[in-house]
């Protein structure tokens with residue numbers, strides 16, 4: 001499989017499965033699932049640069065660096081495992097986080113984060129990771145990464161809810177500044 005094609009397909013799937021399914025007139029159900037046949041048909045009709053096939057979808061689901069997408073059990077449906085800006089109910093179970101989780105951001109946001117804490121901004125949740133490397137990668141998308149350490153254990157004991165996505169991203173509604181080590 002050509003990795004360039006796989007990456008471009010992953011980007012396109014992120015667009016339609018997380019942010020704007022209407023780009024290809026696709027409908028997601030309330031849990032964020034798209035019908036695989038419909039997705040393929042509409043990608044090919046409406047705008048993916050690449051010819052979409054079941055094999056290509058299979059490859060992207062299996063080999064995507066962050067396992068961003070998942071099939072349902074009988075592979076008739078596909079959805080993004082996290083990262084949505086549209087409102088979908090992922091039905092994630094609450095989970096108990098480790099004592100610390102990390103968030104990668106950039107310097108220009110720090111003043112605001114110190115005031116308001118971490119907000120979900122345009123997404124459904126604030127995204128946190130268990131390991132520093134992931135946080136560094138996330139922050140580096142925007143420039144020189146600044147890593148924030150979140151006292152997630154304390155937050156959880158204080159009653160904040162955490163969820164773990166299918167692809168191991170920690171999600172929470174917001175992180176008040178008092179739980180952040182800058």
Ligand code: HQG
Nearest residue numbers: 068083104105109112113116117118119121122123127138
């Ligand atoms: C910042 C990618 C000012 C926050 C990544 C971040 C991740 C604030 C940006 C996933 C703020 C939001 C999510 C506040 C937060 N004031 N700035 N109060 N609170 N911010 O993209 O975490 O590759 O929505 O620090 O890898 O960067 O697409 O969130 O810089 O897992 O699969 O506002 O997206 O995954 O940006 O990234 P985002 P994120 P994919």
